[in-house]
Structures are given as structure tokens and as C-alpha cells.
Amino acid sequence: MQVRRDVRLADLTTLAVGGPIERLVEVADATELVAAVREADEAGTPLLLLGGGSNIVAPDEGWPGDVVLVRSRGIERDGDSLVVQAGHDWDELVAHTVANELAGMEALSGIPGSTGATPIQNVGAYGQEVAQTITAVRIYDRVEKAERVLTPAECGFAYRDSRLKRDPARFVVLEVTFGLHAGRMSRPVGYAELARTLGVGIGEPAPLADVREAVIGLRRGKGMVWDPAEPDSRSAGSFFTNPIVPSHQAVEGCPSWPAGDGRVKLSAAWLVQHAGFGRGTRDGRVGTSSKHSLALTTEEGATAAELLAFAGRVIATVEEQFGVTLEREPTAVRP
Incomplete structure (x- = not known):
């Protein structure tokens, strides 16, 4: 666990806005994450959890407490399921699934941010959303002061929404389990623009690598692939x-x-x-x-x-x- 006091939120977010942080705590695994959250809660310190910083508008006045930067990493495979730590880079995970011929999240390529943020927002693009593949979310409950596992039903997924998003002060995502499909072909392509780019019909599959390449190309053309030089x-x-x-x-x-x-x-x-x-x-x-x-x-x-x-x-x-x-x-x- 690393602590710093010389950081601005603008340095940690893709919109590059936001003022100074009173105390930045960088955690490397789920144990450190829970410890940092408990420490802040027990001290009554304002707490902000931050992953990739790609989906927040940070306040100009900064943060008068602890910002916990989640940098836990790791992917464990169990058959066609992957258990992924909350701080793992999302696009690295998608690239991993394509390279290992696991279908289900290939159309979510090129999205910046961390894996732990995806169930909160129910991230989606080009006809896929993470709710289609998530089978479990391990969380720390700040009200119950305990870890537990939420089922998809308990997550309350909706369009770009979830129970986790509706009660952000309560749930801390520690890891996410995804159920995928083995094979080199994608899930049926459900988005017209992507289908045209791939030269397939709506509802038809395409090679996983082709889907990833096409999605990144489409996103880059819209300025939606994170690049400090862009x-x-x-x-x-x-x-x-x-x-x-x-x-x-x-x-x-x-x-x-x-x-x-x-x-x-x-x-x-x-x-x-x-x-x-x-x-x-x-x-x-x-x-x-x-x-x-x-x-x-x-x-x-x-x-x-x-x-x-x-x-x-x-x-x-x-x-x-x-x-x-x-x-x-x-x-x-x-x-």
C-alpha cells in the first residue's frame, strides 16, 4: 500500500479535470483495498474509490480525504470462466479473452478503465454489455462491514445501470467472475454498424480477432480509444x-x-x-x-x-x- 499527498484528480482521470487530493492510497490487491476502505470508514474520512478514472467528472475543489486508487491485477481461469481482480485493465482483459479464444466480450474492446467498474456501470457497446457474461461479483459491503458475493440478479443490472451504481457508497467491487464461451468465433453480432464493418449479417458470428480489430477501428474513428496524444x-x-x-x-x-x-x-x-x-x-x-x-x-x-x-x-x-x-x-x- 502506497500513500502520496502530491497528486491532483486531473492527473488520474481521462477528462483531466479535478483538484488536489488530501491523501492518495494506492492498493495492490483485494486485501489492501478492504483495509484501506475500513481505515477510512473507521476514521470517518471522506472516501473516493478510483480505477481507471475514465467515467467520472472530478471536482475542481479536489478531495478532502482519501482517494483509494485500485491497482489490483490478475486473471484466473476455471474452464470457460474468468475470475478477474477489480483493478485489472479492462481492455487488457478483453485482449486476453480474444487471444485465448473465449467469446462474450470481444465487442467491448477499446474501452478504457478497470474491470471492477464494469458491473457498476453495466458497461456496453456495439451490441454487448457485461451483464450478459457476469456470473458473480465479489464485493465488500461497507454497511455490513463484510465481504460477500452478489449474483447477477442481486446486482440489478439495467441499461448502463446496476444496484452497485445506485448505492455507490455501500459496495466496493473486489473481483468479477465472467462466464464465456470457448471457440474462435464471436457471439452473434448484434450491432448494425459493426456487422457492416465485418461484412456479416445481424445475428451472425465472426472471428474473435476480426471483431476486436473492427471495434477498435470504429472507436478510434470516434476518438474513443484512450491515447494521450489524441x-x-x-x-x-x-x-x-x-x-x-x-x-x-x-x-x-x-x-x-x-x-x-x-x-x-x-x-x-x-x-x-x-x-x-x-x-x-x-x-x-x-x-x-x-x-x-x-x-x-x-x-x-x-x-x-x-x-x-x-x-x-x-x-x-x-x-x-x-x-x-x-x-x-x-x-x-x-x-
Whole structure:
């Protein structure tokens, strides 16, 4: 366990905003993670858990307590299941599954962040989401002060949501178990853009390596593969989730997909762009990516306040023009 006091949140997040940290605690395994959390809780110290820092808007005023940086690593295989430590780099895990011919998360290639964050957000892209493969999540319960294992049902997965996300102050993810499928072919491709890129039909499989390569190419073209040299990757990926609305509230011209129970999922990117915030729309040091209107990016010296104000204007304009309320995907952290 390493402790530092000379770090800013901006140094640890892909949006590169956020002020000074009172105390940074870097942990290397689940035992150290639980110990760090218990220490902070017992002392009544404000606690922020941080993995890859790719899905948060960190506060400009910094953090007046402990920031625990989760750096636990490790993958254990049991048949077609993988038990993965929370701090393990997500894309490294996906690359590992493709190299070892295990299908189920290949379309989630190129997503920055740590494995432990994926069940919280129910991370998804290109027709896959982690809820389709997660079989167990080992957590530390800060209320019960004990470790336990949650089943998928207990995780309460929903679109870009989970019970873990809805109660972030309670659950600390220690490791995640994934049930995958052995073979060199992917799971059925369920996303039209990816299917076209691969030259297959919707519902058909493709070689795992081809799917990974295609997804990374598509993401890179949208500035959504983290690269310190790429200004458009200075983001949190998609800043807004695709809104799900009753079918009668569908917006004319906006791409939509069935979402069950008489509802449809609308394209947030279309709504943002047609509300006047197309690619490359800037307001000072923040704005939309030059490659994709759904990603908000920052420039050197930008603040969280500037970014959230811009996002607020996007939300208000979309609601005014289309009667649809967008929701932020990244979490705006408050001290």
C-alpha cells in the first residue's frame, strides 16, 4: 500500500479535470483495498474509490480525504470462466479473452478503465454489455462491514445501470467472475454498424480477432480509444446515455430501437447533433469532440464547472427542442 499527498484528480482521470487530493492510497490487491476502505470508514474520512478514472467528472475543489486508487491485477481461469481482480485493465482483459479464444466480450474492446467498474456501470457497446457474461461479483459491503458475493440478479443490472451504481457508497467491487464461451468465433453480432464493418449479417458470428480489430477501428474513428496524444480522447467516452422513452414519444427522424414494454431507445448522438451541438462545437476550453458529438472533451486548463455547464446547456436544449431529457453517463463526483 502506497500513500502520496502530491497528486491532483486531473492527473488520474481521462477528462483531466479535478483538484488536489488530501491523501492518495494506492492498493495492490483485494486485501489492501478492504483495509484501506475500513481505515477510512473507521476514521470517518471522506472516501473516493478510483480505477481507471475514465467515467467520472472530478471536482475542481479536489478531495478532502482519501482517494483509494485500485491497482489490483490478475486473471484466473476455471474452464470457460474468468475470475478477474477489480483493478485489472479492462481492455487488457478483453485482449486476453480474444487471444485465448473465449467469446462474450470481444465487442467491448477499446474501452478504457478497470474491470471492477464494469458491473457498476453495466458497461456496453456495439451490441454487448457485461451483464450478459457476469456470473458473480465479489464485493465488500461497507454497511455490513463484510465481504460477500452478489449474483447477477442481486446486482440489478439495467441499461448502463446496476444496484452497485445506485448505492455507490455501500459496495466496493473486489473481483468479477465472467462466464464465456470457448471457440474462435464471436457471439452473434448484434450491432448494425459493426456487422457492416465485418461484412456479416445481424445475428451472425465472426472471428474473435476480426471483431476486436473492427471495434477498435470504429472507436478510434470516434476518438474513443484512450491515447494521450489524441486530443479527442480527452473525454469520458459517450457523455450521455441513449434515452429510453414510451413509443409515442419517439422523435421524428431520430434513429430508434425497440426497448421492450412499449418503449424505444433513441439515439442520444442524433439528439445532441440536431439540437445544434454537432462535432467540434466549442465553448471556451470544453465542447463536443471533433469526431463524435456524443463525446465531450476538455482542453488544457479546463474545469469541471465549465464542462458540466456545457453539458447542462446540451441537456436543456435537447429537452426544449425534442421533449427528451438526456442523462449523463459519467458520474459527477462531489466532496
